[in-house]
Amino acid sequence: MPAPTVERLSVELIPAFKDNYIYLLREPGSNSVGIVDAGDSTPALAELARQELSLTHIFNTHHHPDHVGGNAALKAQYPDAVLIGPKSETARIPGMDMMVAEGDEVAFGSLSFRVIEVPGHTRGHIAFWTEAGSAVFSGDTLFAMGCGRMFEGTADQMWKSLGRLKSLPSVTRVYCGHEYTQTNARFALTVDPHNPALIERAAEVDRLRAAELPTIPSNIGIENATNPFLRADEPAVAEAVGLAGADPVQVFAEIRLRKDNF
Numbered sequence: 001m002p003a004p005t006v007e008r009l010s011v012e013l014i015p016a017f018k019d020n021y022i023y024l025l026r027e028p029g030s031n032s033v034g035i036v037d038a039g040d041s042t043p044a045l046a047e048l049a050r051q052e053l054s055l056t057h058i059f060n061t062h063h064h065p066d067h068v069g070g071n072a073a074l075k076a077q078y079p080d081a082v083l084i085g086p087k088s089e090t091a092r093i094p095g096m097d098m099m100v101a102e103g104d105e106v107a108f109g110s111l112s113f114r115v116i117e118v119p120g121h122t123r124g125h126i127a128f129w130t131e132a133g134s135a136v137f138s139g140d141t142l143f144a145m146g147c148g149r150m151f152e153g154t155a156d157q158m159w160k161s162l163g164r165l166k167s168l169p170s171v172t173r174v175y176c177g178h179e180y181t182q183t184n185a186r187f188a189l190t191v192d193p194h195n196p197a198l199i200e201r202a203a204e205v206d207r208l209r210a211a212e213l214p215t216i217p218s219n220i221g222i223e224n225a226t227n228p229f230l231r232a233d234e235p236a237v238a239e240a241v242g243l244a245g246a247d248p249v250q251v252f253a254e255i256r257l258r259k260d261n262f
């Protein structure tokens with residue numbers, strides 16, 4: 001077995017709205033072409049046309065309009081594209097062809113995406129992970145140095161969901177739903193101020209944003225080292241928020257609350 005290499009899955013960023021990312025996926029050598037979380041069809045259709053690609057897969061991580069709003073127009077242009085999304089949000093995502101749940105596999109050329117259920121931001125939120133392609137599409141659950149707001153779930157649920165992503169191979173590239181990284185870094189420094197990896201990364205993110213460059217993808221190894229929401233079980237983080245020795249869920253809830261008010 002050859003070692004997994006990132007070349008097996010090409011991922012291009014398509015900025016949308018103010019700070020969303022839509023992702024264009026291709027497996028070099030196959031005709032599979034995917035779009036992840038097309039909140040707005042216009043930039044996605046323009047990019048597909050520009051590259052003369054025919055869309056085969058539309059992936060949705062959760063039901064929010066800024067992630068699914070472009071589905072209908074994409075389907076209208078590419079009727080054979082399979083629209084894939086969380087089974088438990090079937091009533092809230094019109095027109096799905098393939099409703100998926102925990103452990104399901106979605107074939108994409110010779111690659112396969114495994115569905116990981118990550119409730120918290122929405123009740124039915126899912127992530128798509130390809131081990132051979134070394135990437136996870138985490139929607140609004142895991143952000144670079146942050147996590148999504150808990151609109152429909154509890155701290156306990158979100159901590160467990162993040163734990164699922166945290167345990168993926170460290171080289172796994174993380175593609176999240178928004179370019180929130182710079183604000184997330186500023187907040188992270190308030191709850192994990194002495195973390196050298198975080199300090200260094202925050203400076204790197206400032207450099208990238210000053211040059212108007214994206215900070216995505218991150219990877220799981222970087223997130224485990226710098227994301228305070230994945231580090232609620234670190235004694236230094238618990239202590240920094242005044243909860244030394246507390247249960248990680250309690251620490252996580254406190255960090256999330258502080259971020260909501262940041």
Ligand SMILES: [Zn+2]
Binds near residue numbers: 064067
């Ligand atoms: Zn959302």
